[in-house]
Amino acid sequence: MKIGIITGASSGLGREILKNAPKYFSDIEEYWIISRNRSALEDAANESTVKTKVILLDLTSKDDISKIKAELETASADVRLLVNNSGCGFLSDFDISDPSEQGLMIDLNVRALTMVTHTVLPYMSQGAAVINISSIASFCPNARMTVYSSTKAYVTSFSRGLKYELRKRKTNVCAVCPGPMDTPFITKGGIKGQSKTFETLPYCKVDKTAKGALKAAKRGKGVYTPTAFFKFYRVLAKILPHSIVIPLAKT
Ligand SMILES: NC(=O)c1ccc[n+]([C@@H]2O[C@H](COP(=O)([O-])OP(=O)(O)OC[C@H]3O[C@@H](n4cnc5c(N)ncnc54)[C@H](OP(=O)(O)O)[C@@H]3O)[C@@H](O)[C@H]2O)c1
Numbered sequence: 001m002k003i004g005i006i007t008g009a010s011s012g013l014g015r016e017i018l019k020n021a022p023k024y025f026s027d028i029e030e031y032w033i034i035s036r037n038r039s040a041l042e043d044a045a046n047e048s049t050v051k052t053k054v055i056l057l058d059l060t061s062k063d064d065i066s067k068i069k070a071e072l073e074t075a076s077a078d079v080r081l082l083v084n085n086s087g088c089g090f091l092s093d094f095d096i097s098d099p100s101e102q103g104l105m106i107d108l109n110v111r112a113l114t115m116v117t118h119t120v121l122p123y124m125s126q127g128a129a130v131i132n133i134s135s136i137a138s139f140c141p142n143a144r145m146t147v148y149s150s151t152k153a154y155v156t157s158f159s160r161g162l163k164y165e166l167r168k169r170k171t172n173v174c175a176v177c178p179g180p181m182d183t184p185f186i187t188k189g190g191i192k193g194q195s196k197t198f199e200t201l202p203y204c205k206v207d208k209t210a211k212g213a214l215k216a217a218k219r220g221k222g223v224y225t226p227t228a229f230f231k232f233y234r235v236l237a238k239i240l241p242h243s244i245v246i247p248l249a250k251t
Pocket residue numbers: 007008009010011012013014034035036037040057058059060085086087088089108133134135136177178179180181182183184185186188
């Protein structure tokens with residue numbers, strides 16, 4: 001059976017990707033939607049125009065990630081699309097931060113994304129696509145979100161390397177690098193009203209970002225950055241020394 005897997009489909013960007021994916025990946029017969037929140041996933045499933053399967057997992061648990069393999073075996077799955085979207089980000093100066101929040105960002109944004117990809121790849125056939133949700137934070141470290149931006153630098157770098165490794169299998173890997181979006185991420189991370197950067201920057205529309213990400217992955221792009229403003233920032237962060245770019249952000 002042709003499967004699409006979306007982690008973090010219970011809210012925000014993941015939920016919007018689920019809504020829009022059937023238009024771009026029309027051959028997928030069933031979407032597996034993953035998060036820890038059953039009722040939110042069921043709401044997302046009810047909203048969807050395609051067949052969905054709700055899978056309750058905490059991706060920071062190694063045991064839970066191994067359950068994905070069991071599901072893939074049982075379904076004789078041919079995964080055409082994997083969207084690694086589950087992620088979190090906490091605002092704080094590192095030296096006074098809560099260590100469990102810092103660890104969680106690494107466990108979810110880095111370890112879980114890597115291990116889910118490793119688990120699913122053997123079940124992906126030629127021409128499939130992986131979308132890894134990264135961030136503009138991956139282009140240059142952001143003060144007070146230093147660990148978050150480091151995890152996203154990993155996501156973009158991992159995606160670029162894997163894209164090259166998988167070229168012969170014609171499996172595209174696309175890192176999606178949005179700027180701020182109005183999703184629960186902002187409140188959960190203690191960002192709302194606490195970050196001049198987030199108050200100053202233009203927000204990316206969640207629906208447009210979802211559609212752009214799916215289109216970019218389908219076209220074989222390696223990195224997708226929504227909006228002209230953040231495309232310009234990406235170039236700036238590439239050509240200027242980070243010692244100049246880091247202090248530009250208002251903290
Ligand atoms: N919003 C922004 O400003 C922004 C900007 C750039 C990039 N991003 C990235 O975009 C992605 C989506 O975030 P969002 O903005 O849509 O925020 P969101 O609404 O908070 O979505 C985060 C998703 O991750 C899931 N998740 C969290 N912990 C999990 C766990 N332990 N196991 C499984 N799933 C888990 C959540 O599901 P449950 O809580 O139901 O488990 C939720 O569905 C993230 O990777 C984020 O880093 C966000």
